[in-house]
Amino acid sequence: MDDTDRKLLSALRHDARASLSDLALELGVSRTTVRSRIERLQRAGEILGFTVVLKEDTARDPVRGLMMLGIEGRGADRIVRQLNGLSAVRATHTTNGRWDVIVEIGTPTLEAFDAVLAQIRRLDGIVSSETNLLLSTRKAAG
Template sequence: MQELDPTDRRLIAELRSDGRAPMAQLASRIGISRATAEKRVARMVENGTILGFTVRARDETSSIRAVMMIEVAGRATSAVIRNLKEIPELHTLHTTNGGWDLIAELRADSLGDFDRVLREVRLIDGVLNSETSLLLSSA
């Protein structure tokens, strides 16, 4: 992966803020031409700096959010990750170091859904242990 210069970093920041903005608008915000912005984005996609584009939806105020730390048995991490990605209530999944192997952000519409997701995760072959903390408010 190629090292990013300040213009690349600003372009990525603008894409994170509004990935649907027209390229001309993104370019204007950072003071480069549309063609330059298009070439830079294409280069960053090609070299793997930008892995893809996604949609961020507004969180429902009634949704239940939590962070789950997961311990995985031996070399089962890849299989566990594949299974976890099939659970739609898991919005983000991170590998980590320390006592826990994975950290997942959960979002559920009800306590019943939340409980179901916890059971589904714990039933996945290779999951040894988990600890979940509800997110009560954001600062």
């Protein structure tokens, strides 16, 4: 991946609906170059897809947060399966460092959020947790 690819990916993150002509103008290359680079990045697995974020997607979860979990022993796979079965869990991420799993949670109220936290903390094998509420999102991942 070269500098032009990185600039193209940055432009697409900003506006995935930008026309090939607009992208070409912004990058100082031809439309054909933009199209072939996008196709190559898709084939290489760098671009996995394009998505739309709807207003209702953010409105349905006015209370959102990240819960970091420490897991005892080798129970991470089992716990991730249990987490993914909870309706308030939007995503689970395994990670390295202090925490074993990071859970994205979305609920309609603080009370519901608190109930989900309590439910997760009771799962067998979770030994520690830390939770942060998300106050605002300036750029959503797609």
